[in-house]
Amino acid sequence: MTRKKRISFVIEKLAQRGGGAERVLIDVANALVRRGYEVEIITHEYRGKAPAYPLEPGLIVNNLRPHQRSKFKKSIQPIRKALNTAHSFPGLARLSWLNRHGSFWRRLGRHLEANRPDVAIAFMPPAIKALAYAEVSYNLLKIASTHNAPSQDYENALRWDPSRIDQQRRLSCLSKIDKVCVLLPEYASYYSFDPEKIIVLPNAVTPADRIVPTSARRKVISVSGRLEHVKRHDLAILAWKAVQDKFPNWSLEIFGEGSLRKELELLVAKNNVGRVRFMGHRADAVERVGTSSVLLHPASYEGFPLSVCEALAAGTPVVGFEDCSGLNHLVTNNINGLLSGTNDRVHDLATCLHKIISDSSLRDRLSAACPSSVEIYSPDTVIRQWEDIINLSK
Template structure:
């Protein structure tokens, strides 16, 4: 029997609550990992639990199964649909009174946990891997009769996922269950070595530093790239990404660099706010919100600099993608995820955090915009920096997780 057929008998189930049309970094990592492991011969299933019956934003290999556990309306009786609407009104209550908060959590999330347990019993995977806290909570507290290995894959700063009262479900019951769910996993993946200190000492022997993999870009594409005088920023349009600082910085440098432009890619809750800021500052001809793009490779290869003004990052997938396409990067020195991947003055520029952040960012950008030789030097060093995140190395680590072996990546 060939190795390919032997591996195909190893069943890997990835669980994430929402996947339909979602283009975030964690969703991208999930799809890329699932595709790569499928190519290595594993039987892969993605399980979600969401009311939208849409396909994932990123393409899946044809042989990968995608199962949505959320019951479709056409399969429910009229009374069940009416009851569901009444419960959705109840879920919008944000008073979280004692006792009521517990009931509200079970009404809103108990179905995910229960259906996931039944699905595990029906399919009997060898390992189940939960992506992001909602899936970690559901899998950690699920009680299937069949007992596969469980692995929690986390993709942000742990304090933000488990202590921040404004992230995920605001119900305090959810926050408590999020933390206690970690106790039920055989392994826990976190993105950076520094994040390990957050976890309870009793969990430390289950931790594994799991960096995101970086796909290699053909050297010829980088060598023949037609760079334009464009600064690009990529990320969800949310407060934590601090795109407003980049817009403010552009106001300071636009007169010196009239032939340069700035493009911001992403969607999110503050899109209208950023658009208004651009308009009020008179930057509409030079700073553009571009929304989603399925051709990010083209964007990276056409640009000269990546600006990344985020407050923090779990890992910074955008940063590694930019470096892989030969882009020098600029970000704040105190941004976790950025300062782990990038070396100051070697593969990118650290922006000082003291003083005016927008002014400091403007100064760093202007320095690079004036100096094509420095951009070229940083570009080359950035390509070399990514060796530790090479896709085959990270996939080898995922295989260790699948087979229950305790190893650690060198990052």
């Protein structure tokens, strides 16, 4: 019997992180363990806490970073912190970058050399860089798994490390990677290297246990995503304010946590926005979104938004912006949701909300088309694609 390959997933931070990429990694790793593969997840973080999502028995998490710093490292910590912010000073940029990132790839190289997995799969730019630069002496298949629109990962100075050298190396380091997985076909054209190196690999979408008919759905507009600027919850709140008086039996539920919670709560209070509930992290969030009437997703950009996929699988129509990457691949205007214009984002979003709330026959039609629109992303199909990649020869 042929031995199944040993797999190491690599991600910088996983402890108690509830993001989409973290969830996808654990879902894939769990599925591969169930299929008989020997799987580990490698992290590099100070927080010694468990992942936010459950792990299949036998799935190992190895954190390469010591939880406790030595006395020497504690003594030089102020210097290292200063170096982390010195990337804009001439002559210090490279030293600053090495100080911030070098330990990850050096530790990763030593770990891989000692354990010798057949395949290493890195999720998101910090881990992809580490895997690219990690030195091993054997034939290791290195795979990069990207989870955003490429322009956001490589050009957005507000994401990841803001230093110019890091922005350059996030992209250039892919020359040291064997295969690069992207979420959608349109993302492949961003890269200038050999197209054979690119693999389109979407996220898996689990079918809903039940589809609630429109007449039985809660009169709720759901919003789901971490409370950070990119998700633009402020636009959802202001669009709801514009229509709230016309629909007194309806309300807005916002799922997720983040650094902007207090700011968003203040926005609600200052603008006298009624019937808004901040739900936080909830174990039943997917179920509640699946029984609401609409998912409002006003994000600026996405890679392959899981909350949108889960809503569609449950028959919940989606309202979002026509220029939101990822979302505009999954949602077709007037088929399984409504795509808003962008001339006046609050006004245009409010117009779509008014249209979908006031027309139950429209919601019926959109809802009926939602589940079939994500059938091609079934878990079995996507995991088979992962297995095909894992079993490639270098």
